[in-house]
Amino acid sequence: METLKTANNANVTSKFSNTTGSGKVISTLKQFRDVNLGLCQSAPDFNAFLIDPTIVAITPGFNTREMGMGEEYYLLPEVAEHIHNIKMAYINGDYVEPIKVVIVDGVVTVRQGHCRLHAAREAVSEGHQITFLCNQLKMDEVDAEMQTLNGNKGMALSPVAIGASYLRLINTLGGMTLESLAIRENRQVSSIRQMMRLPGLPVELKKYIHSGVVSYFFVLELVDSLGESKAIEHIRTQLEVLQASADRGIKVPRSSNGALRVRPSTIKSPRVPPTLATQAVESIKMLNEQFFPQLKDVDFTTFDSDKEITISISLKTLNMLQTVRDTISEVAAKQLRKEERKRLKVQDESEPESDDQQEHDQTAA
Structure with a gap:
């Protein structure tokens, strides 16, 4: 027995009959019409x-x-706007495609067209007389889910929604394997697996993906490398930096719907300075030249993994390693200063507005 709800979450059978004249539970829209x-x-x-x-x-x-x-x-802003546009179409008498329904225990239940249903309910609650159409789905749940995936006549499905449909097709409805779904969707199995991870993400990350702020594969990359909390923190920080730049008139990356776009380049490791790269290569060469001749007669197959081996190192090599260590520390410190300057820029962008507001409040007082 499915859990159902109507517009006001009341008993769904309180306003209509869900049985035929002979007492049988309604199973078609025609039967529902005849008694309602x-x-x-x-x-x-x-x-x-x-x-x-x-x-x-x-x-x-x-x-x-x-x-x-x-x-x-x-x-959500983009969804609310979509629903408002549909509502106005209903109010203006424009044709709106019928929603798709099934009959569950004699109750007409939406399967495709949830935004249209919300829009129609809003229009009715505002006192408008509208033409609201529906058709009964004449297919099984698997085919209906595939139609949802491939239909997309209204608001396009987000990667998160697609991932949820994939999960339902494989884990809930059954009858499909990763391989068969990949063939039907013309995707790699690895891509199907990745998208099936999306519904389990925190809501904030799913909102970012849905609004086009960040691509789903970059979100998964962030989660894998930083964890969910750090991934959210990273995206928030980058959005602050992008907004500060946009406020100064600097052109910043945006998605097709105009939202600020956080790109993978924001997490790329800093470039290794040529000096450090050269020092690292030279130190490795020196270590190889000194260590391996000392170890040529050692039979490592007789050693345990935690066995200690004594080797000697020249003062020249030691000095080189110390130089590399110092250079790494300098590069790391420089990177930290760079990140701190970015953070301060974001603060600087918001402080004048805050000060102006304080001055306004003082004047008003």
């Missing part, structure tokens, strides 16, 4: 059914677009 004429009617001109959007139930967590956020997903 005030709520559902045929719409032959659209090859669909007219239905009251407030009685269409939602299965919590079913919509993979929600990324595990539930109703909070529909409050």
Whole structure:
């Protein structure tokens, strides 16, 4: 038995009948229409059914677009704008494609078109009379999920939502393997595996991916190298740096929707200075020249892994190693100073605005 909810989370059967005249549980939209004429009617001109959007139930967590956020997903700026545009289309009488529904225990339940359903409910709650259409899915859950993946006529699926659909197809609905899904989706198996990791990420990282702030593969790279908390911290810091640059009129990377874009270059290791690289190579050469001749007669197969070996080293080689060590310390210190300057720039960008606000408050007082 699925958990269902209507617009006001009330008992889903309180406004309509979910059984036929003979007492059987309704299984088709036609049967539902016949016993609920005030709520559902045929719409032959659209090859669909007219239905009251407030009685269409939602299965919590079913919509993979929600990324595990539930109703909070529909409050995201880009999603809220999308829903508003659909709502205005309903209010203006424009044609909006029917949602796809199934009948669960006699209850009409949305499967595709959650944003359209939210938009229609908003329009109705504002007192508008709208034409809300639906059609019953005539396919199994696997084919319906694949249609969701490949349909994308409205807001495009985010990588997180795609990953959630992949998980459902393989782990929940069954009947598909990684290999068969990869073939059907024209992706590498490794790509399928990576995307299946996305739904398990913290909500903040999923929001960044959804909004186009950062690519999903870079997020996974950050998580693998830094951990989830540090990955979030890194992206936040880079967004602050980018915003500060943008505020100064500097051109910064942006995604196709205009959002600031954090790129993989922000985590690349600093370039090794030529001087340090040369010193490191020379020191390794000197070590090889001194160590291996001393070890040529040693049978390492008779040694335990924790066995200690005594070797000698020249003062010249020791001095070279100390020089390399000092150079590494200098490079690391320089990199730290560079990062500190970046951080201070971000603070400098925000401080004048804060000071101006304080002056405004003092004047107003």
